[in-house]
Amino acid sequence: xxxLDNAATSFPKPDAVIRAMSNFLERAGGNPGRSGHRxxxxxxxxxxxxxxxxxxxxxxxxxxxxxxxxxxxxxxNLALRGIVRPGDRVVTTGMEHNAVMRPLxxxxxAGVRVIxxxxxxxxxxxxxxxxxxxxxxxxxxxxNHASNVVGTLLPIAEIAQIAHAAGALVLVDAAQTAGVLPxxxxxxxxxxxxxxxxxxxxxxxxxxxxxxxxxxxxxxIEPLWRGGTGSRSEFEEQPDDLPDKFESGTPNGVxxxxxxxGVRFVLERGIENIRAHEVELTxxxxxxxxxxxxxxxxxxxxxxxxxxVVSFTxxxxxxxxxxxxxxxxxxxxxxxxxxxxxxxxxxxxxxxQGTVRFAPSIFTTQDDIxxxxxxxxxxxxx
Amino acid sequence: xxxxxxxxxxxxxxxxxxxxxTSAQLVVKLIPTPREFSSDCGIALRFxxxxxxxxxxxxxxxxxxxxxxxxxx
Numbered sequence: 436x437x438x439l440d441n442a443a444t445s446f447p448k449p450d451a452v453i454r455a456m457s458n459f460l461e462r463a464g465g466n467p468g469r470s471g472h473r474x475x476x477x478x479x480x481x482x483x484x485x486x487x488x489x490x491x492x493x494x495x496x497x498x499x500x501x502x503x504x505x506x507x508x509x510x511x512n513l514a515l516r517g518i519v520r521p522g523d524r525v526v527t528t529g530m531e532h533n534a535v536m537r538p539l540x541x542x543x544x545a546g547v548r549v550i551x552x553x554x555x556x557x558x559x560x561x562x563x564x565x566x567x568x569x570x571x572x573x574x575x576x577x578x579n580h581a582s583n584v585v586g587t588l589l590p591i592a593e594i595a596q597i598a599h600a601a602g603a604l605v606l607v608d609a610a611q612t613a614g615v616l617p618x619x620x621x622x623x624x625x626x627x628x629x630x631x632x633x634x635x636x637x638x639x640x641x642x643x644x645x646x647x648x649x650x651x652x653x654x655x656i657e658p659l660w661r662g663g664t665g666s667r668s669e670f671e672e673q674p675d676d677l678p679d680k681f682e683s684g685t686p687n688g689v690x691x692x693x694x695x696x697g698v699r700f701v702l703e704r705g706i707e708n709i710r711a712h713e714v715e716l717t718x719x720x721x722x723x724x725x726x727x728x729x730x731x732x733x734x735x736x737x738x739x740x741x742x743x744v745v746s747f748t749x750x751x752x753x754x755x756x757x758x759x760x761x762x763x764x765x766x767x768x769x770x771x772x773x774x775x776x777x778x779x780x781x782x783x784x785x786x787x788q789g790t791v792r793f794a795p796s797i798f799t800t801q802d803d804i805x806x807x808x809x810x811x812x813x814x815x816x817x
Numbered sequence: 818x819x820x821x822x823x824x825x826x827x828x829x830x831x832x833x834x835x836x837x838x839t840s841a842q843l844v845v846k847l848i849p850t851p852r853e854f855s856s857d858c859g860i861a862l863r864f865x866x867x868x869x870x871x872x873x874x875x876x877x878x879x880x881x882x883x884x885x886x887x888x889x890x
Contacts, residue, residue, distance in 0.1 A: 467828065468827070468828030468829070468858075468859065468860075469859060470849070470859055471847075471848060471849025471850065471859050471860045472849070475859075475860075476847050476860060479828050479829075479831075479832050479860075480832055480835075482829075483829060483832035483833065483836070486829065487836075497880070498829075498833065499827070499829050499830065499833065664827070665827075665828055665858065665859055666826055666827045666828065666858045666859075667826065667858075674826065674827075676826045676827045676830070676882065677827075677829075678827070678829055679826075679827045679829070
């Protein structure tokens with residue numbers, strides 16, 4: 436079996452992730468932060484260690500500014516609903532996932548002005564167009580770091596500079612880049628960073644988070660949910676302390692244990708090494724697919740300018756049929772369709788039929804790519 | 818041995834303090850917050866009272882938010 440659906444969720448997971456989760460359930464199963472006994476404290480230590488690993492990954496000084504959520508979608512909702520108010524002007528791009536677009540469209544109905552800056556057909560963003568859109572009075576800028584459809588990277592540091600000059604805060608959706616590209620919160624000028632744990636951080640599903648930059652006053656962010664935190668229990672009001680303000684209810688301790696191990700795996704492998712491996716495989720995919728008559732590769736077609744996500748179409752052939760045959764006849768697993776990102780597919784010109792998407796990971800080999808390319812060739816040349 | 822306890826607003830702060838003080842070779846232990854103090858957070862950090870100045874300095878430097886430091890018997 437060849438798994439090329441890592442942009443949806445990575446598989447397989449490192450052994451250390453599985454061991455950390457099993458260890459949590461076997462030996463540290465207390466409720467972190469709720470009680471004072473050793474199992475509760477041990478669970479708390481594991482959750483805190485994961486917070487530290489993530490802080491190290493994104494160069495965040497204070498690990499308590501890492502807020503755990505169930506996934507990037509929850510982190511984006513927490514950020515968007517927490518900092519966007521009726522009357523605000525919000526600028527985003529034409530390459531966003533529905534995890535950004537759906538909350539924004541709901542906010543629009545509540546009186547928020549949403550400006551969608553169009554991107555080029557390869558998913559890239561013209562900075563002058565962006566500069567014109569982020570006019571004074573813009574309150575928030577929400578952008579993905581890389582597209583989940585074609586992998587095209589957006590220039591976050593430059594966008595942040597433009598946004599800050601206009602007095603706007605920047606929220607970045609790093610679902611596709613955390614773990615494969617270096618991300619420095621401060622160096623890149625990111626105010627809020629949403630990430631998921633189960634993709635290139637190699638953690639389990641049900642993990643993710645929001646990082647609150649040091650320059651952002653957490654008081655401006657409204658919590659999305661309120662409840663027990665194990666702290667300030669004598670009060671019926673939500674505490675203001677981080678991370679408790681945004682982490683009500685028992686956390687996904689076993690998942691966070693796995694996420695911590697996944698992030699440590701990434702840090703040990705080294706982001707540069709992971710990136711180099713993925714660029715190589717992405718280049719093989721782009722070049723190989725383009726030699727097959729009838730195949731159109733979408734996006735930048737430049738492995739250095741995208742993540743390890745390659746989308747293609749074959750004339751009028753149904754992508755669902757290609758996906759099914761890849762799975763059933765060749766055991767090549769990928770994702771076809773719209774990838775929860777209709778806006779991005781409109782931008783690249785593949786709406787509503789969608790694309791076939793190949794997304795390798797650090798565990799994918801060059802042989803895997805050769806087999807996948809052969810499979811596509813056989814299906815198409817019949 | 819005379820002990821002191823550091824009280825916190827959150828468990829995460831207590832865990833962060835434990836790491837900072839342990840890596841500075843201080844002998845500390847996370848314990849359930851003694852009843853006579855604030856119930857802000859379920860766990861407190863016990864330390865040797867002789868280290869009180871050092872504890873305060875290390876936590877100040879790392880900007881760990883502390884709810885109080887008390888001597889206990």
